Amino acid sequence: MNKRIFLSAPHMGGNELKYIEKVFESNYIAPLGEYVNKFEESIKSYTGASNALAVVSGTAAIHLALRVLGIGQDDDVLASTFTFIGSVNAIIYQGANPVLIDSDKESWNLSPKLLNKYLLECEKKPKALIVTHLYGECADIEKIADICRLHGVYLIEDAAESLGAIYNGKHTGTFGDFGIYSFNGNKILTTSGGGMLVSNNKEWIDKAKFYSTQAKEPFVHYEHLEYGYNYRMSNVLAAIGVGQMEVIEDRVAKKREIFEWYREFLGNVQEIAFMPELSNSRGNRWLTAMTFAKTDYNKVMKALEEVNVESRPLWKPMHMQPLFKDAKFFVDGTSEELFNKGLCVASSTTMTKDDVKMICDVIRGCVENKKAFE
Secondary structure, eight states, X not given: OOOOBXXXXXXXXXXXXXXXXXXXXXXXXXXXXXXXXXXXHHHHHHHOOSEEXXXXXXXXXXXXXXXXXXXXXXXEEEEESSSOTHHHHHXXXXXXXXXXEXXXXXXXXXXXXXXXXXXXXXXXXXXXXXXXXXXXXXXXXXXXXXXXXXXXXXXXXXXXXXXXXXXXXEETTSSSSEEEEXXXXXXXXXXXXXXXXXXXXXXXXXXXXXXXXTTOXXXXXXXXXXXXXXXXXXHHHHHHHHHHHTTHHHHHHHHHHHHHHHHHHHTTOTTEEXXXXXXXXXXXXXXXXXEESSSOHHHHHHHHHHTTBOOEEOOOXXXXXXXXXXXXXXXXXXXXXXXXXXXXXXXXXXXXXXXXXXXXXXXXXXXXXXXXTO
């Protein structure tokens, strides 16, 4: 049996353990400490965001953004339907109503055309939009931001999967009122678990920081006028993040190289189509994603599992999830079609070209109805 090839395995850069040791030497192993500040500064320096707040997860970051923006009971909040549920769960935390918008074929991300059409036709004006940059590829974010400004809708960018992705020279996560990043175990960078909230509005980030530390008023004793959360990132995890940020461009380059290897080996297979990239953008290609015109992706997954290679279907759209059966949605079938035909393939930055070729041989064998390696 081959050594298992994971979808997107953690990949340390080399200095993470050294920084963790410094944290232990200082004994600041709980939330707060110099590495929390250093991690926030590294994100600001890299992305161009003016303010950053390190928290326990990307979902927590979205939740804080909604709370700061005053989103509450029965408010409508727009969101990409083609996404991971973490993008939408925070809407429910605030007692608000998700309104799910479909993708376009040009980017697989939220459709500006459908977004604008919904906002022109809806009876109840939404308060905010949470737009996901899917699998590390940029949404048509400038158009989306313009539409939100035109209609007076707050914009939160879920850049959990897209750290390092750039649209027209500007990083994803920095176009909206808020942006969020995730450092979960399988992301392009990982702190094992963690997230970051960014904004150009310092007052908003200060308020989010207040909520993330149990909303403690500035008294010697514990005084509370509002409720808060235990959402701050620990100094230990932030130390990992500082080490990971030192190799972010290397990781983006390798993810993109892996994608090009897949395209080299499978680009001439007529029924396979890869996730597109907008011409004025550089995605991070967090996961290489493809669709099959005729072949059942379950057949491909099974064949890959037999050679100990992980793969995963594309996200099941949120409007198809039982949890959101009563939610409003505005769709045209694009995300459902992608879900029915699509697969994410192994994209770990430790992979070699030979690994990718082996995987492509298996995929080609499935598509051509042959046994791989025959």
